[in-house]
Amino acid sequence: xxxxxxxxxxxxxxxxxxxxxxxxxxxxxxxxxxxxxxxxxxxxxxxxxxxxxxxxxxxxxxxxxxxxxxxxxxxxxxxxxxxxxxxxxxxxxxxxxxxxxxxxxxxxxxxxxxxxxxxxxxxxxxxxxxxxxxxxxxxxxxxxxxxxxxxxxxxxxxxxxxxxxxxxxxxxxxxxxxxxxxxxxxxxxxxxxxxxxxxxxxxxxxxxxxxxxxxxxxxxxxxxxxxxxxxxxxxxxxxxxxxxxxxxxxxxxxxxxxxxxxxxxxxxxxxxxxxxxxxxxxxxxxxxxxxxxxxxxxxxxxxxxxxxxxxxxxxxxxxxxxxxxxxxxxxxxxxxxxxxxxxxxxxxxxxxxxxxxxxxxxxxxxxxxxxxxxxxxxxxxxxxxxxx
Ligand code: MG
Numbered sequence: 001x002x003x004x005x006x007x008x009x010x011x012x013x014x015x016x017x018x019x020x021x022x023x024x025x026x027x028x029x030x031x032x033x034x035x036x037x038x039x040x041x042x043x044x045x046x047x048x049x050x051x052x053x054x055x056x057x058x059x060x061x062x063x064x065x066x067x068x069x070x071x072x073x074x075x076x077x078x079x080x081x082x083x084x085x086x087x088x089x090x091x092x093x094x095x096x097x098x099x100x101x102x103x104x105x106x107x108x109x110x111x112x113x114x115x116x117x118x119x120x121x122x123x124x125x126x127x128x129x130x131x132x133x134x135x136x137x138x139x140x141x142x143x144x145x146x147x148x149x150x151x152x153x154x155x156x157x158x159x160x161x162x163x164x165x166x167x168x169x170x171x172x173x174x175x176x177x178x179x180x181x182x183x184x185x186x187x188x189x190x191x192x193x194x195x196x197x198x199x200x201x202x203x204x205x206x207x208x209x210x211x212x213x214x215x216x217x218x219x220x221x222x223x224x225x226x227x228x229x230x231x232x233x234x235x236x237x238x239x240x241x242x243x244x245x246x247x248x249x250x251x252x253x254x255x256x257x258x259x260x261x262x263x264x265x266x267x268x269x270x271x272x273x274x275x276x277x278x279x280x281x282x283x284x285x286x287x288x289x290x291x292x293x294x295x296x297x298x299x300x301x302x303x304x305x306x307x308x309x310x311x312x313x314x315x316x317x318x319x320x321x322x323x324x325x326x327x328x329x330x331x332x333x334x335x336x337x338x339x340x341x342x343x344x345x346x347x348x349x350x351x352x353x354x355x356x357x358x359x360x361x362x363x364x365x366x367x368x369x370x371x372x373x374x375x376x377x378x379x380x381x382x383x384x385x386x387x388x
Contacts, residue, residue, distance in 0.1 A: 008266060009036035009057075009082050011103055012094035014045040016197050017117045017143060017262060021092055022049060024263045027275045031267065036082045038073075040095075057082060076102065083107040092266060093118045094143070096197060097323065098365055101125055105358065108138045115265035117143035119216045123319045125361050126219025127311070140220065141265040146213055147220055148261035149239035149252035154221070162243040163223050164251075166233040167210045167293060168193045173234060177297045180205075181337025185329065188336055193236040193256050202326045206339055207293065211304020215315055218308055225309050230301060232291045254280060300340050303347065313353040313364045320368035321346035328376045338379070346372055 008025070012018045018039070025032045038059035039046045046060060050067050058070045059078035066072060073081050076099070083091055083106035091107045092115040093100045100118030107114050108129065116122070121129060133140050142148050146165045154160060171190050172180035188205040189198060196204070203209035214228050239261075241251035254260050259275045267274070295302045300322075307318040325339040334342070346368060353360060 005033040006031060006266075007033050007035050007087055007089045008092065009038070009055075009085070009088050010034070010092045010094060011038045011059075011079055011082065011100070012040075012092075012096065012117075013037040013049055014039040014042040015094055015096065016195070017094035017258065018092070019045075020258050021094065021262045021266065022053065024259055024266065024275050025053070028263075028267070028272055031270075031272065035085065035088050036073075038079055038082060038095075056087075057085070079103040080106050083112065084110050086110055086112065088112045090115055090266060092143070092262075093121065096120075096199065098124060098319075098362070101129075101358075101361075104129060105132065108133050108136055108140075111136050111138060113139040113141065115141050115143055115262075115268075117262075117265075119144055119212050120319055122216045122219040123212050123315050124365065125358060126215070126315075127355065128358060128361075130219050130222070139268070141268045142216070142220055143258075143261050143265045144213060144216060145256075145258065145261045146240040147217055148264055150217065150221060150242055152252045152264065153240075153242045153250040157221060159245050160221075160223070160242050161227065161245045163217055163221060163228045164241040164243065164249070165210065165213055165217060165228065165230050166236070166238050166240050166290075167207060167230055168204070168236045169232045169234050169293075170205045170207060172205060172297075173232065177337075180297065181335060183336045185332060188329070192234075194258075198330060199323065199326055202329060202336075202339075203322070206300045206336065207298035208300035208304065208322055208339070208343075210293075211301045212319070214301070214304055215308045225305055230293050232293050233289065235285065235288055237285055237288055300343070303340065303344055307347060310352065311354070313356045313361070314347065314350065316356065316361050316364045317347055317350040317368045318343060320365045321372045324369050324372040325376070328373075333376060334379065342372060342375055342379075345375065 010018050034053040034055045036057035037055045040061050043060050043062050043065050058067050059073040063074045083103040090113040093104050094117040100121045104121045189201050191201050210230050217228050236256040238251045238253050243249045263274045307314040321343040325342040328334045
């Protein structure tokens with residue numbers, strides 16, 4: 001039984017995960033006290049959130065921001081200050097991209113549990129983050145729906161033989177490879193099941209998101225890559241599953257909504273009714289379909305497996321090159337199919353660093369991003385088709 005209110009801070013409170021987390025907290029007001037809220041540039045929404053949740057600290061990219069009753073912090077340093085504040089029982093890291101890595105490390109160093117919605121943290125530095133969490137006795141509870149599902153299924157990780165990660169298949173599941181590679185930004189942003197930020201929606205269209213999730217799962221659960229399987233499940237009802245050594249399979253099911261994984265992560269190990277809207281009904285769902293992913297059509301998944309198995313800085317390169325290519329696609333500079341070609345070319349040219357330090361990870365990340373953009377620029381100039 002939790003008798004005192006759990007003290008929580010949210011990094012990325014105005015984003016998709018952050019706003020849904022506050023909806024959960026609003027339903028569980030007697031369970032939570034908000035210590036700090038941090039956003040990037042959406043300070044108007046941050047102000048409205050402060051009126052309701054009254055945090056002690058706020059942080060944004062606006063150095064001039066003033067909010068009555070709260071101490072204002074600024075930028076990356078502000079995020080680190082929040083994460084070193086031992087008033088916190090748990091910090092929800094829901095910022096996007098590499099911004100999540102340093103605050104997560106700071107929270108772990110200070111012995112504060114982390115609800116992790118930022119997969120880049122583990123893709124970039126899982127080999128540093130997870131051992132540090134173990135050393136400090138800190139819980140890293142995944143918010144990503146698939147990993148949250150696996151977290152709920154596991155009782156004894158040493159007896160788990162396989163992780164089975166489900167994928168909805170995105171908007172191009174039943175389209176041809178050619179249709180997918182030449183899709184418009186609007187078509188690629190039209191995800192059939194999940195309403196998310198733009199970057200992750202494009203990653204879901206190419207299935208790179210699933211590849212990044214395989215790497216995330218490898219680090220979170222210490223499972224070798226050949227024991228992590230991806231299966232396409234268009235209904236997004238089975239959020240993932242595990243197979244024990246005796247062949248027993250345990251899956252976690254639920255309607256596709258991020259409220260549940262968020263609530264699970266921030267209330268763990270307790271469970272509350274919270275934001276549950278209606279009871280689950282097998283007869284309403286009627287059928288669940290599963291199929292093997294088409295790696296020929298979605299080569300990004302294979303590329304992520306390869307980078308993961310290579311290890312070291314390969315996943316830093318994968319993440320940075322993919323992200324820059326996704327931005328170029330969103331800005332209509334390249335085609336959807338070019339994202340894979342550019343990312344795989346960057347990986348091919350990458351000089352591997354086997355066990356990079358945090359500083360080296362940030363350096364490599366920066367360098368890969370510059371080189372990826374050079375490749376994109378030259379590609380435009382030469383006007384050659386990169387699609388293979
Ligand atoms: Mg996911």
